[in-house]
Amino acid sequence: MDLYIDGNIAQMFSPEGTMRYFVRLLGVDVRSLRPVVSQERPHPFFLTSPAVENVCPSLAINGRPLDYAISRAGTVVPQRMWSSGTPTDTRCQSNVLLNMPIFFVHDDRVTLGLPLLRAVVGGTDCLEATLLGAGDTTPVGNCSSMYIRINVCTFVLQRSYIFVLGLCY
Amino acid sequence: MTKDQTSAHNTIILEKFAKRVTNAVGRFLDVSTSLLEFSTVTIDF
Numbered sequence: 001m002d003l004y005i006d007g008n009i010a011q012m013f014s015p016e017g018t019m020r021y022f023v024r025l026l027g028v029d030v031r032s033l034r035p036v037v038s039q040e041r042p043h044p045f046f047l048t049s050p051a052v053e054n055v056c057p058s059l060a061i062n063g064r065p066l067d068y069a070i071s072r073a074g075t076v077v078p079q080r081m082w083s084s085g086t087p088t089d090t091r092c093q094s095n096v097l098l099n100m101p102i103f104f105v106h107d108d109r110v111t112l113g114l115p116l117l118r119a120v121v122g123g124t125d126c127l128e129a130t131l132l133g134a135g136d137t138t139p140v141g142n143c144s145s146m147y148i149r150i151n152v153c154t155f156v157l158q159r160s161y162i163f164v165l166g167l168c169y
Numbered sequence: 170m171t172k173d174q175t176s177a178h179n180t181i182i183l184e185k186f187a188k189r190v191t192n193a194v195g196r197f198l199d200v201s202t203s204l205l206e207f208s209t210v211t212i213d214f
Contacts (some may be wrong), residue, residue, distance in 0.1 A: 104187055112190050134184035 001037045003030065003045050007067035008112075009101065011076035022066070023082065024026035035066060041110045064100050064139070068112055079114075099141050105132045157158045 001007075006155045013021055016127040022030040070076060104114050107130055137152035142147055181189075 102186075104183075114187060116194065131184055131187055134182065134187075136183050138181050138183045138186040140181070140186070 001043065001045075001069050003035050003037070005039075006069045006104075007045060008070055008076055008084070009067045011070055012079040013081065014078075017079075017081060019120060025100070026103060030066065031088070037069060042105070042112055045069070052155065061100060068103060072114065073111065074115070100139065102139065106130045107132045 002010075004010050004018050007018065009021060010018040012018075018152070019029065026033070035046050035047050035166050037043055045067045046063065046065055047061060058061060103112055105112055111130075
C-alpha cells in the first residue's frame, strides 16, 4: 500500500495535495523517510526512520501514525487545504507549525472516524464508551484554540466519517 | 496565571475534543446552504 494513494489523507487531498501536506508537516518529502504500513487492520502508516527526528525534532511523532489505509467503512469526503485567499493570511498560515493528524480510533482498534450522521443528529453521548483512549489528553500541542477548516460536500453525507487535520494557534 | 495553570487550561481529553468536533460539524451542516464550501470552526480549550 502506498501512503499517497491508499491513505485517508490521500483520498481527501489527492496525492499531490497529500505531498504538499506532508512537506508542510515534516519539511521533507515523506517518501524519503520510507514510511511503512502495518499489515494488521486498520493498517497504520508509520515512520520508523530515526532521520525524522532530525528533520522535524519539535514534532511529537512518538510512534503515532501518519495515516491509515482506507477501508470500506464509509466515504472519505474530498477536501482541499484551506486558504483565506488573502496574501497576508497566506503568509501567516505558511509560518504556522502543524501538529500530527489526529485520528479517532474506536476501542475495537479497527474502526476509524466519527460517523457524520451522529454529528447531524447531535448525538455524541456514546462516544465515551467507544473511543480508544477517550480519557487521554488530546495531542494538540500547547495551544489554546484550534481552528478547524471544514469543507463538506453534502451529497456524500450518509456514510461519511470525520477526521481532523487542524491548525493550532 | 501561573505556568501550571496555563498548561491545565490547555488540556482537553480526547472524548471531549471529539464531541466538540462532532458538534461543530453538526452546527456547520445546519447552517450550510451550498453543496461545497469552507467554514472555520474554532474550538477553544
